[in-house]
Amino acid sequence: MATANDPPSSLSKIRHIVLVLSGKGGVGKSSITTQLALSLVQQGHSVGVLDIDLTGPSLPRMFGLESKKIHQSSKGWVPVYTDASKRLCVMSIGFLLKDRGDSVVWRGPKKSAMIRQFVRDVVWGELDYLLIDTPPGTSDEHISIAEQLRDAKPDGAVLVTTPQAVATADVRKELSFCRKVGFEVLGVVENMSGFLCPHCAECSHIFSKGGGEDLAKQYDVPYLGAVPIDPQFVLLIEEQHAAAAAEATRDHEGTARNGSGFSLIEMYKTCKLCPIFAKIAEQIVESTKDKIR
Numbered sequence: 001m002a003t004a005n006d007p008p009s010s011l012s013k014i015r016h017i018v019l020v021l022s023g024k025g026g027v028g029k030s031s032i033t034t035q036l037a038l039s040l041v042q043q044g045h046s047v048g049v050l051d052i053d054l055t056g057p058s059l060p061r062m063f064g065l066e067s068k069k070i071h072q073s074s075k076g077w078v079p080v081y082t083d084a085s086k087r088l089c090v091m092s093i094g095f096l097l098k099d100r101g102d103s104v105v106w107r108g109p110k111k112s113a114m115i116r117q118f119v120r121d122v123v124w125g126e127l128d129y130l131l132i133d134t135p136p137g138t139s140d141e142h143i144s145i146a147e148q149l150r151d152a153k154p155d156g157a158v159l160v161t162t163p164q165a166v167a168t169a170d171v172r173k174e175l176s177f178c179r180k181v182g183f184e185v186l187g188v189v190e191n192m193s194g195f196l197c198p199h200c201a202e203c204s205h206i207f208s209k210g211g212g213e214d215l216a217k218q219y220d221v222p223y224l225g226a227v228p229i230d231p232q233f234v235l236l237i238e239e240q241h242a243a244a245a246a247e248a249t250r251d252h253e254g255t256a257r258n259g260s261g262f263s264l265i266e267m268y269k270t271c272k273l274c275p276i277f278a279k280i281a282e283q284i285v286e287s288t289k290d291k292i293r
């Protein structure tokens with residue numbers, strides 16, 4: 001018989017659970033989660049992505065799924081699949097809002113209840129990786145997810161920072177949070193580490209550099225790599241957004257639907273950040289391969 005301490009059965013067929021955290025907002029946590037998911041899928045893994053940023057959910061847009069809604073099955077909420085191959089699915093509060101512009105202004109208990117539902121009532125099925133994208137800082141959402149995952153043995157957390165001292169200072173708080181709640185730190189990623197010129201692929205370090213690597217050394221945690229700002233990645237997301245909007249309009253008008261033809265998984269292969277993330281994903285696979293949940 002299941003007891004209160006048993007891990008949620010919704011997570012029982014998930015091999016690895018990895019959280020993505022950052023101390024500061026806007027450092028690119030959702031972009032990192034998205035690209036990590038795409039890289040893991042390209043390497044043959046099945047991936048689910050849970051967005052617990054309840055006040056600023058950006059994953060539906062990142063994955064071109066803004067017009068999608070969640071379906072309820074007899075077993076619970078069915079996440080949204082990005083394509084017919086069913087290798088990548090996403091769950092976000094963004095799919096539950098009536099209007100994309102609706103804001104979520106909730107106190108702690110309501111947020112905790114929502115996160116509990118996201119962990120327990122989603123039909124994730126069999127997955128190699130569940131990536132959990134969190135809001136910045138160490139807020140109600142973080143405490144709730146730590147409580148919900150207490151018995152589910154998550155593999156650990158990836159911390160995202162930008163190179164500047166102000167961002168790395170905030171990541172220190174995140175490191176201390178991970179230690180308090182028992183999340184292993186799988187590594188630090190330094191995002192927005194230089195600017196990739198779209199013309200010649202030269203990387204200019206417009207901010208300082210090396211803050212993420214220094215932090216990793218100081219705290220004796222793995223450094224997973226530096227990710228430059230790539231304007232092509234922003235264009236890719238915009239292009240996908242336009243394709244998804246056109247598809248939603250066709251649906252609305254009742255035009256025969258054959259999909260937008262845009263596959264983020266395929267298109268991402270053309271992005272200069274793709275090989276960088278392939279290496280980051282390989283390191284995460286290596287560090288989690290012997291962990292059994």
Ligand SMILES: Nc1ncnc2c1ncn2[C@@H]1O[C@H](COP(=O)(O)OP(=O)(O)OP(=O)(O)O)[C@@H](O)[C@H]1O
Nearest residue numbers: 025026027028029030031056136192228229230233
């Ligand atoms: N390496 C990158 N190259 C190009 N654009 C990037 C990169 N990283 C992030 N961005 C862009 O910066 C913006 C903010 O990124 P993102 O939404 O991922 O940040 P976040 O840390 O998740 O924000 P929030 O604080 O809202 O959770 C987005 O428009 C994203 O496309």
Ligand code: SF4
Nearest residue numbers: 197198199200201202
């Ligand atoms: S990096 Fe090279 S190609 Fe890019 S803007 Fe500068 S000079 Fe021009």
